[in-house]
Amino acid sequence: MRTVIRRLGEALRALALITLPALGGSAWSVAWAQSPPDLGTPGAAIDDLVAANRILYRQGVVDGFGHVSIRHPERKDRFLMSASLAPGRVSKADIMEFDLEGKPIDQRGRSIYSERFIHSEIYKARADVNAVLHSHSPTVIPFSVSQVPLRPILNSAGFLAPNVPVFEMRRVAGSGSLLVTDSMRGKALAETLGDRPVALMRGHGNVVVGPTVQRVVARAIYTEVNARLLIQAITLGGPLVYIDAEEGRAGEGNRDRNEAGHGTDRIWQLWVEEAMGTNTGTNETKR
């Protein structure tokens, strides 16, 4: 009997895939709602976004909460982000499209992240930004609640130089919910961020932005690593040598030069393989 029910369900799902396009909706949203092998995807953006979700979970930057988005590659006034799901469970079919007011283009009953205004307001304020992450990255929390600024001591976190601003919700909306659930709160956060790559959110987590989702993922991971190492360095005591602004700029320049063998792509491929459970195998793909 159970088998009958299961088969019935499968038949219904197949039927939905055939009939959905007839009900309207853009090619994008139809494609996203379906499983990847059946229909072509609109490019690498969705693949990268799914990988970013999985990587951030595997590397301990997010747990069941947090969300990462990519600005729509063809429409600068839209962005792509998963429906409300734990990042470690996001698949292609979960990716939705939002406008810069945080409104989903084609919701179809799906639950969405209440803090999507973090993304929409930063995309509005920062034309240079093509990817945004909000996370509860654990080790940034102690810095967000103390007077000690998060500063870089690690070359790979040089983008944090000279230090990281902290967003305090109480200054914006008084004591109460710490969630960024509307445009006003999102705008205030974007102002704290200014033109930096990272801002902490007091008692909550951080926001990380960048020109590509690969860079955002790398920045988020090394922000967490740097926070751990800085706490250890402070434990040792005495004056510390921080990565200065010039070293930070040089480090970011090296990241951009993938041909020099020090770019983000080397480590991105490793992260993708591990998070997606794939191994490209061939030498060609590896480099």
Place this chain on the structure above:
Amino acid sequence: MRTVIRRLGEALRALALITLPALGGSAWSVAWAQSPPDLGTPGAAIDDLVAANRILYRQGVVDGFGHVSIRHPERKDRFLMSASLAPGRVSKADIMEFDLEGKPIDQRGRSIYSERFIHSEIYKARADVNAVLHSHSPTVIPFSVSQVPLRPILNSAGFLAPNVPVFEMRRVAGSGSLLVTDSMRGKALAETLGDRPVALMRGHGNVVVGPTVQRVVARAIYTEVNARLLIQAITLGGPLVYIDAEEGRAGEGNRDRNEAGHGTDRIWQLWVEEAMGTNTGTNETKR
């Protein structure tokens, strides 16, 4: 249509429950003593309790010790808990039924937890509580033996505001065993807990309670996370900003509103999949 299928499944399960008693023994205990594929289960409670045991182990809240219970969904004067087993090894067939004196209804020679009075006395004292956990959650131990109170600095642990009481067995029973092995000790612990969600037990661990087992599991995990982060924040030094009572209440309110995309269900599904080794796969189930 999906709803129809789901309801059909539920009806079949209900039918099994009705016919089982005719075979002798209460529907509950018969179902529990047998392996899940053979017979229907009396509802989601046992599934949730098994998942809770496995999740708490996988997330490092319990090791081979500790126990979690659910108040009987149909009999408020009883609770469900595993026979004496490492939580990571608990299966459906291990779940037993206890009365509020900690007496097993149908022991059949099975070994039982000596500290079951933690559960029975809290269920007696707290009508609002439907799930109880006792754990040796590692990082709460330092707070249980020091003068520094465990306070929340993380939004996800806002339920700890303003701080967490510590149960001292020496005040109850003098120096000796730290185990809560009778009703007198269980009652004293319930008094220390009062109307809070968490109490530490000096040199031993903690007790975590809540309206559902999902909330108890989430509270236990974030209590551990918050303890780790607070130690790091204290290492940084200087005054810290804690989650205040109003922020704590707002955070709990957000947990209750699953429709807002910030509820416990999002992370619960992730934990279940990982701890039970299942991946539901379909989009429907994920959200």
Place this chain on the structure above:
Amino acid sequence: MRTVIRRLGEALRALALITLPALGGSAWSVAWAQSPPDLGTPGAAIDDLVAANRILYRQGVVDGFGHVSIRHPERKDRFLMSASLAPGRVSKADIMEFDLEGKPIDQRGRSIYSERFIHSEIYKARADVNAVLHSHSPTVIPFSVSQVPLRPILNSAGFLAPNVPVFEMRRVAGSGSLLVTDSMRGKALAETLGDRPVALMRGHGNVVVGPTVQRVVARAIYTEVNARLLIQAITLGGPLVYIDAEEGRAGEGNRDRNEAGHGTDRIWQLWVEEAMGTNTGTNETKR
């Protein structure tokens, strides 16, 4: 060609198994040199010893170094221990027999641990001891090189009360090798240990003893856990409440009473399953 060579090797190995007994050697040593499915083993001791090696590795008490032994169940003047191997790689066939001078009974060219005198001298000095572990348990090292004594703050580590002695090789043999490579050094270590369950070895690790190998494994794991938690408690600052001698004794008493559901067997079964990659599955075996 390679295949031919491989087959030749297999044939030779089979031949050796048939002819070995004829060359003499006790039933024990013959059995140990062969793979378990072919011949019966002399009881549970070897199984337990293999499991102990694997568990200690999996739980992070040993890395590639360290060794654990069991006093021979039938000959009190002998003990069983692996040939010189990383504990995580020990199998039944690697278990050898030693006398109380640390001399292997039937070496047959196998490499042996240079620090076996830790074991032989403790078995000589302590009739109550049936299992001995030497490990480089990481977090005991800081306590071994500082003036801060390792004291229990965790009920599960109550056996450490009131504190743990530290063996200093410089007092025994001056500055030089820290290894216990002869009877003189082993005897000095046994003297530092006295009648306790654990002694630290400065800059090196610890030695853990007990009435059974299960208790030694549990003691070693909780010694490591307690060391981690004590460092965290000291980070918090202020006076700490330690497990006192009476609480320690009560805790050990609870360990002995497996029927009370708080014994070592509950967690031992979990550790065995995880370390040996087996899951007994049935309800019967679990309890």
Place this chain on the structure above:
Amino acid sequence: MRTVIRRLGEALRALALITLPALGGSAWSVAWAQSPPDLGTPGAAIDDLVAANRILYRQGVVDGFGHVSIRHPERKDRFLMSASLAPGRVSKADIMEFDLEGKPIDQRGRSIYSERFIHSEIYKARADVNAVLHSHSPTVIPFSVSQVPLRPILNSAGFLAPNVPVFEMRRVAGSGSLLVTDSMRGKALAETLGDRPVALMRGHGNVVVGPTVQRVVARAIYTEVNARLLIQAITLGGPLVYIDAEEGRAGEGNRDRNEAGHGTDRIWQLWVEEAMGTNTGTNETKR
């Protein structure tokens, strides 16, 4: 008899090396560019180098960055190192040959590590060195940016006695990129290293050298472990007992004596099995 078989295999491999050059290209480069099952390899060096890459990743010494090399076993003026790849993804076919100016012998379009001058300049300066590692080993970073010297407290890290020098790029090239991307910077680093086994690089990582790649891997792993334990010991406070120079020398002597059961080979085999996903299984290979 086993020895005969092993020698036969070695002879076959040698034969392959002799006949390969006739097919054009040096035996080395031809062998390296192809996948291992098809052609024999020029010996254990490449196998060891691939294993070293994988082990260093698995043990947390490197992440997606860092590189390890072996001096060419037959040409002292060359060294072997992977093309620019995350160490955890390196295979035999990725190993390239470089001269002591850091020039690849046969690049064929492959991307190469920009910091290869770390290796070339150390091989020039240190005739005793046959393997070099550059890593971002996390816990050495705090010591590299503080005034507290990294000193050994753990016997397995005795080679660090009396302490570890720190390379400061600002003294060599002013503030800017921290990368060692030319011979001048590589030479300055080699001078800071002097005749030691390890030097830290401020805000960047470390360099570890030794007579064999096995020793370099072991040194790198225990440098990281020692750094973690030293931070914990400093947290405890008060004067610490360090491994002194004589103890350090004795420890290194024990490493050299594999026959004494305390050599690097015991732990190397464990690391290889875990990192390469192989288990040799037989008793013969294990010891």
